[in-house]
Amino acid sequence: MRVSVVIPTLNGERYLPRLFSSLRSQTVDTEIVVIDSSSSDSTPEIARRWADRFLQIPREEFNHGLTRNLGLKVASSEIVVFMSQDALPEREDTLETLIRPIVEGRVVLSYARHIPPPGTPPPEVFFRLFSYPERSEIKDRSMLPEQGLKVFTNSNVCAAYLKEKLLEVGGFPRVILSEDLYVAAKLILAGYRTMYNAEARVIHAHTFTPWGIFRRYFSIGVFYAENRWLRKYGGRGDTLRFFREEILYLAENYPLWVPYAVVENFARFMGLILGYNYRLLPRFLWPLLSGYRYYWRNLERR
Numbered sequence: 001m002r003v004s005v006v007i008p009t010l011n012g013e014r015y016l017p018r019l020f021s022s023l024r025s026q027t028v029d030t031e032i033v034v035i036d037s038s039s040s041d042s043t044p045e046i047a048r049r050w051a052d053r054f055l056q057i058p059r060e061e062f063n064h065g066l067t068r069n070l071g072l073k074v075a076s077s078e079i080v081v082f083m084s085q086d087a088l089p090e091r092e093d094t095l096e097t098l099i100r101p102i103v104e105g106r107v108v109l110s111y112a113r114h115i116p117p118p119g120t121p122p123p124e125v126f127f128r129l130f131s132y133p134e135r136s137e138i139k140d141r142s143m144l145p146e147q148g149l150k151v152f153t154n155s156n157v158c159a160a161y162l163k164e165k166l167l168e169v170g171g172f173p174r175v176i177l178s179e180d181l182y183v184a185a186k187l188i189l190a191g192y193r194t195m196y197n198a199e200a201r202v203i204h205a206h207t208f209t210p211w212g213i214f215r216r217y218f219s220i221g222v223f224y225a226e227n228r229w230l231r232k233y234g235g236r237g238d239t240l241r242f243f244r245e246e247i248l249y250l251a252e253n254y255p256l257w258v259p260y261a262v263v264e265n266f267a268r269f270m271g272l273i274l275g276y277n278y279r280l281l282p283r284f285l286w287p288l289l290s291g292y293r294y295y296w297r298n299l300e301r302r
Contacts, residue, residue, distance in 0.1 A: 002029040003099055003160070005081045006071030008062070009034055012085035013041045019088055020050035027093045033071045037062040060294040065172035065179035068156070072163065072171055079103070080163045082156040082180075083202075089158075090115060090201040098200035099160045107138060108166075109187055109194040111159035111180075116205035122254040123261045124205050126246050136198040141188050148234045154184035154194065158202040165192060175226070176295045177219040185230060210264050214271040215291040221275020222290060239269075 005023055009016065023030045034047040038059045048054050053074050057067065072080055079099050089095065094112070101107045113132040116125045131153075143151045159180060169186035172179040184194050208216065224231060243265050250257045271289075278286055287293035 001079075001099075001103065002031060002077050003079045003081055003095060004031040004033055004071075004075030004077040004163075005083055005095070006033045006035070006068060006075055007083050007085055008037065008067050008071070009039060009043050009047060009085045010037045010059070010062070011039045011041045012043050013039075013046060015085045015088075016043060016046045016050070019083075019085065020046070022089045022092075023095075024050070025092050026089065027096045028099070030095065031075065031077055033075055035067050035071050037067070060297065062294065063174055063298070064177055065175050065182070068179065069171045072166065075163065078163055079160055080166070081158065081160045084157045084204070087114075087157045087202045087204040090203055094158075094200050094202065095160075098158065098197055101138075101195050101197060102160055102162050106193065107195040108162040108192045109154065109159065109184060110197045110200070111155050111195070112157070112200040112202045113196075113198045114155070114157060114204045115201050117203050120205045121207060122250055122257045123246065123264055124207065126249050128205055129249075130242055130245065132196075132198070134198055137196045138193055139188065139195065140193045141191065144188075144233055149181075149230065150235070150238060151188060152181050152185040152230070152233070153196065154180040156180040157204050158200070165190075176222050176290060176292055177216070178223040182223075182227065182230075185233075210267040213264050214267040215289060217268045217271030218275035218278070219290045219292060221272045222278050222286075223275075225276045225278060 020032065023032055032051045033053045034051040035055045035057060036044055036047060037057055044056065055070055055074070057070070068082055079102055081095060081098065098110050098112055101110050114128045116128045139151045156179065165187060166183060169183060169190055173182050175182060187194060246261055247258060250261055274281065274289065287296045
């Protein structure tokens with residue numbers, strides 16, 4: 001079976017050779033689709049050598065949702081996998097394992113587990129362990145009263161979709177971030193099932209500074225402010241549970257990281273609150289606090 005793998009890129013020359021080589025070694029045939037946001041390094045040259053389809057867009061036109069729709073439009077396979085340029089399949093059968101529940105007709109969306117590479121800072125290691133546990137889970141709308149927004153969790157770092165159903169719910173929206181959660185919600189509310197597939201593993205982690213954490217969660221807050229319909233499903237105490245369990249984990253294993261984790265979580269919390277209330281802030285601060293200046297510039301043109 002053949003799958004299409006869509007990868008948005010920007011200055012990813014240090015990642016792409018290993019990623020493309022891994023994709024060509026998978027146990028399923030892969031069509032590689034690259035949408036590059038006018039990289040200034042050798043990313044376009046590398047991508048053209050490996051990709052079956054290569055698209056290039058102006059950097060200012062990139063959007064987490066709409067850019068992926070470009071890849072979805074040209075992908076030729078019934079199952080489309082979206083990946084980020086800094087993710088790496090752990091095994092040769094990662095994609096086969098990822099798409100198996102879709103092929104079997106059990107779900108329409110399957111997303112992978114993230115395994116942090118060696119050298120990842122302990123707080124980020126814990127974040128991956130907390131967010132991507134060892135056990136797989138199939139999710140549907142019956143779980144909403146108990147789990148709330150957690151049911152919509154998804155990650156386009158490595159996620160496979162049944163193309164027909166993704167198009168049925170309108171594809172990805174124009175959002176500042178969290179396009180993956182948005183479509184997972186749409187699919188589940190439409191009556192379909194999704195899956196966190198812990199057996200399909202990709203090597204991936206971030207190394208954000210507290211400022212980077214703040215900006216990311218400011219953008220997530222903006223996402224929820226612009227999609228308030230999601231808030232009625234509510235959280236179920238995961239924020240406090242995360243903080244408590246992270247401090248316990250670090251205190252037991254890496255005690256010197258505890259003060260940093262406190263600062264990081266404060267940045268996360270403040271970013272989310274300010275982002276959700278971004279309309280109360282001066283407009284000139286929005287691009288600075290989110291880091292996505294083109295999102296706001298393009299929004300003004302609409």
